[in-house]
Amino acid sequence: MSVIQSLISEGVIVEYRDFRSGTFSDFSGNDNVATPTGVHLMKGGGARFVNPAAAGTNLISIPNTASYDFGTSTDFSIYAWFKTGEDTSARNMRLFSNTNLSGGVFADINNNIPRLFFGAGATYTLTFNAAIDPTISTHACWVIDRDTSGYTYYNGSLVASTEANPGNRQDNLDTPNPLQLGKVTTQTANMFDGTFNAFLIANRVLTATEVSQIQGELEGMKWPTKTSGKAKTNLTPNTNDSSLVVGYNMKEVSGEVQDFSQNTITGTVNGNPLNATTNMGSTLRFNGVDADIEATNALLNVSGTTELTVACWVKTNITTGTHYCIVNGINTYAYTLSIASNGRARIVIDQDWGGDMDIYGTSALLRDGQWHYLVGSLTTSGANSTLSLYVDGELDNSNTFAAYTMTMVNTGLYIGRSQSTYSDSTFASAEIYNEGKNASWVATQYAKGAGVVQYKTDWGIAESSSVVSSTGVIRDSDFTILSGQWRVNSTSTTKSIYCNSSGVISLPTSVMAGDSKEAAYGTWEFTINKGGTAPLFGFACQENIDVLDGSQNCYVLHIDGSRRVRLRKVTAGSLSDLFYSAADYVSNAVEYRVRITRSPTGVFTGYIKGGAYTNWTLIVPEVGTNPATDNSFTTADYVVWELDTGDSFILSKRNGDDAFIKRVGVWNG
Numbered sequence: 001m002s003v004i005q006s007l008i009s010e011g012v013i014v015e016y017r018d019f020r021s022g023t024f025s026d027f028s029g030n031d032n033v034a035t036p037t038g039v040h041l042m043k044g045g046g047a048r049f050v051n052p053a054a055a056g057t058n059l060i061s062i063p064n065t066a067s068y069d070f071g072t073s074t075d076f077s078i079y080a081w082f083k084t085g086e087d088t089s090a091r092n093m094r095l096f097s098n099t100n101l102s103g104g105v106f107a108d109i110n111n112n113i114p115r116l117f118f119g120a121g122a123t124y125t126l127t128f129n130a131a132i133d134p135t136i137s138t139h140a141c142w143v144i145d146r147d148t149s150g151y152t153y154y155n156g157s158l159v160a161s162t163e164a165n166p167g168n169r170q171d172n173l174d175t176p177n178p179l180q181l182g183k184v185t186t187q188t189a190n191m192f193d194g195t196f197n198a199f200l201i202a203n204r205v206l207t208a209t210e211v212s213q214i215q216g217e218l219e220g221m222k223w224p225t226k227t228s229g230k231a232k233t234n235l236t237p238n239t240n241d242s243s244l245v246v247g248y249n250m251k252e253v254s255g256e257v258q259d260f261s262q263n264t265i266t267g268t269v270n271g272n273p274l275n276a277t278t279n280m281g282s283t284l285r286f287n288g289v290d291a292d293i294e295a296t297n298a299l300l301n302v303s304g305t306t307e308l309t310v311a312c313w314v315k316t317n318i319t320t321g322t323h324y325c326i327v328n329g330i331n332t333y334a335y336t337l338s339i340a341s342n343g344r345a346r347i348v349i350d351q352d353w354g355g356d357m358d359i360y361g362t363s364a365l366l367r368d369g370q371w372h373y374l375v376g377s378l379t380t381s382g383a384n385s386t387l388s389l390y391v392d393g394e395l396d397n398s399n400t401f402a403a404y405t406m407t408m409v410n411t412g413l414y415i416g417r418s419q420s421t422y423s424d425s426t427f428a429s430a431e432i433y434n435e436g437k438n439a440s441w442v443a444t445q446y447a448k449g450a451g452v453v454q455y456k457t458d459w460g461i462a463e464s465s466s467v468v469s470s471t472g473v474i475r476d477s478d479f480t481i482l483s484g485q486w487r488v489n490s491t492s493t494t495k496s497i498y499c500n501s502s503g504v505i506s507l508p509t510s511v512m513a514g515d516s517k518e519a520a521y522g523t524w525e526f527t528i529n530k531g532g533t534a535p536l537f538g539f540a541c542q543e544n545i546d547v548l549d550g551s552q553n554c555y556v557l558h559i560d561g562s563r564r565v566r567l568r569k570v571t572a573g574s575l576s577d578l579f580y581s582a583a584d585y586v587s588n589a590v591e592y593r594v595r596i597t598r599s600p601t602g603v604f605t606g607y608i609k610g611g612a613y614t615n616w617t618l619i620v621p622e623v624g625t626n627p628a629t630d631n632s633f634t635t636a637d638y639v640v641w642e643l644d645t646g647d648s649f650i651l652s653k654r655n656g657d658d659a660f661i662k663r664v665g666v667w668n669g
Helices: 003-010 208-220 439-450
Strands: 013-018 035-037 039-042 046-049 059-062 076-084 092-097 105-110 113-118 125-128 138-145 149-154 157-159 161-164 179-181 194-202 244-248 267-270 274-278 281-285 292-296 308-316 323-328 335-339 345-349 358-360 372-381 384-391 394-402 412-415 425-433 453-457 480-490 494-508 522-529 536-541 553-559 565-571 574-580 591-598 603-610 613-618 638-643 648-653 661-663
Touching (some): 003 208, 076 092, 076 105, 076 208, 125 138, 125 149, 138 208, 149 161, 157 208, 308 323, 308 335, 308 439, 323 425, 335 372, 345 384, 358 384, 358 394, 372 439, 384 439, 394 439, 412 425, 522 536, 536 591, 553 574, 553 591
Antiparallel strands (some): 035 059, 039 046, 046 194, 076 138, 076 194, 092 179, 105 113, 113 125, 138 149, 149 157, 244 425, 267 292, 274 281, 281 425, 292 412, 308 425, 323 335, 335 345, 384 394, 453 661, 480 494, 494 638, 522 591, 536 638, 591 603
16 A cells, blocks of 8 residues: 555545646545636646736635644644745745634745744744755655654655744644645735645654655656547457467568467468558458458368358448458358348358358348458257357357258468459458357457447546636547536546536547547447536537537437436437436436447447446336437537536546547447
8 A cells, every 4th residue: 555545544644635636636535625726737747826926816725624723732744745936045935824823834935945834933933954946846844743843854855954933833723724825824925836746734743754655656656647548459369269270460560460379370461451550459451452361271171170160350441342251262162251242241151152051141231331240150069050140249140950061171261352352341350260159259259349449538637727618628638618618627536527507518539549430339438417407418420519409410318307318319400219218217416327339230229327226227218219220320520518507427537437438339348
């Protein structure tokens, strides 16, 4: 456990702020609320007092609390980490105070010498003996043992200091005044000019070891400064699976792709396909003319076997034609996995064209520019064999027939090609196994790709020191304000976007990986707190305008005034319901995590967690069905929040991931 956390657990830390966190929050557990004036949080750089020339306008004020009433006998320690914006060798600069001229303490730097005063400064004083350079990172700590002495520390080390009026060390320090950083009492001169990184108060003597450890811990602590994030998956197959015959993750090196099985069947890349790193890892984009991957090895011969699995992640670059994915053989075929001329998946064994071992998908049309996971699996048990075709983690079609042993003898493997027909497609993986995989295995493999995060908000968006105006971009974020008033709120554990006055903010889907087609499908997750009338979350919008504008086409998650949860479609600004729950399905002022998934065929499914729903729960409709199908709009260029005063949604939490998240596919992890 860290020294600071250990002191918090001990109950001796009564005030702890680390402004590098991008918040003004109190991490001591007391949650004392700070009000900044003329102070901006810098991304990864603490709290900057921005206008010292404006007298009296630069401070962080914290309401009075009994935690700071040290009376006549309570020992205490005050730790400040700061850097001044100018040299103080010939001037005075205020650091902090909670004095009312009779109780409390205050500190300043005078001629580069830090000083701590009791009350009005006419009684006890503890002063560093030597000058420091406060224009560089400075850790200063005053430790007061009320019975024996005061001690001072500079950058973690004990340094000499002088007590004035040590007999007044037991003066009464109780005070009704707020704690102020950057200012002393009501004075308006000599305001702090610089940056505060951290501030800490303990209600006991900190030992020399603890002070040194705090300095080291703070210097070594790195707060998350990213405002948003993305992730890429590693679709490399499980190398410990003994049934893996060959597996490629499409990372081309010197014209070859590496086989991750133990068989080292290297693939030769032809036709100079475009090699790119995407959310799906390394990918190869074939041109439909002369690009493919070829490999030859005796282990690729499947004749005499009764079980087989072929699988790949693929998306078509065009909406027409046949797209061959994995083919064994060039003139005779032991198996072919493809997207057929009718746009559906197809698996054929031993050239059984039109027979029992030739099956097509029954639902999904796959030439849509989206990522799809295709799996063909032949299993044999007793007197029967079953050929199954899976699309995006779900069984799409299957056929059972008399136990079958494969006969075609081929040692050649082709990815993206059959004879002279080349696929105009992009591949992220291709795998072959010498056993038939079941539905559970397929679902697990699909989730690896579908769950990839295309975009998520993160902790690094700085807390607002005042209400954000109705135009521009929320600082340190990707959110554009279209109307209303907004701010970033924070507690010691949570950052949220809060609506101060009803309005609209938007997020371009261009900040996510992929294109507007990918942005209209997949999984959206967010945590909302309904404090206003009826928040609207437009998660697949075509225009950068209000959700209900006459030019808008989109899909919306809506919590209405009767606290129904509604999945809705907006067509030219007009609302219609796909489904909605009963009234009072949710409560005001409660955080709810919502998940909406949309499959490539337009099947929407809605889930909720929070309040009475302790686990992910399928939203129960009063009207309509959940899941519901609609494929009217197939592109999305914006995500739009239209909220009322008091509504908020979470950007990030320290102890959990309640961010806004967009994932590649349908994900229910």
